[in-house]
Amino acid sequence: MKLFQVRKGQFVYYKNELHKVYSVKPMFKQSVHLYRLKDMQQDITSAHNIEPCRPKHNDTFIFYGKRYTIDKNKKPEPGDYILIIKPAPDFLDHYSLNEIEKVDSVEDGNVVTTRDNGVKHSEYVVMVPGKLEGSEDIAYYDKALVSEAQLQEDESNALADDNVNFDRPVVGDIYLDVQNQTKAMIVAMTDDEVYFGHNVKVHVKDLMNENNYKLLYRFEEGF
16 A cells, blocks of 8 residues: 555554554654554554455454454444444544444434444444354455464454453543543553553553543544
8 A cells, every 4th residue: 555545543454464553654664553453463564565454244353352243234232332434523522433332322323332422323333243144254365374273263362351442542542540530641551551641550451441441532643
């Protein structure tokens, strides 16, 4: 791909596996920042090393250790996960392309997510757990290049649970510590841990549990 074609939120293939772009920094040689959808591992690369992928109805892929299939016809219910494919957020909402959010309530097809985002029915598709009959696997660019052992490991690597919040945190995000009722901003992070401004260190997986932490503000990176 050309760098000007790369946008935050895009699904792309890198090293034969499905990734999502979470930041684009044009001033750097390795300007495209990704995370691998199957396990949230971060990668940094150049635009010419990735291939675009546009998810569609009946596509299936592995996200954070669980397989889902996109179903544009399914009516959402509380507890379902949605993939936002046509984002048009209102002023007070904070979401962008291909974000995955958990449904809290539904009214006439429009949903309110557990992040208090109001998402209209025209903006999302539902992610159904598992692989549906006749679905197309988009987890890999060329599945023939993946060993049988790797396929089995990917399918059985259950990292997520029902309380996992799927968006990867970034520096500048502000979270509410639900237990202590304190607000804090992420000021630094590694692959596995984030550091808050009040000198608290938290593992990424713990931060992504919405029973412990709630995202209040997302810092928009890229362009």
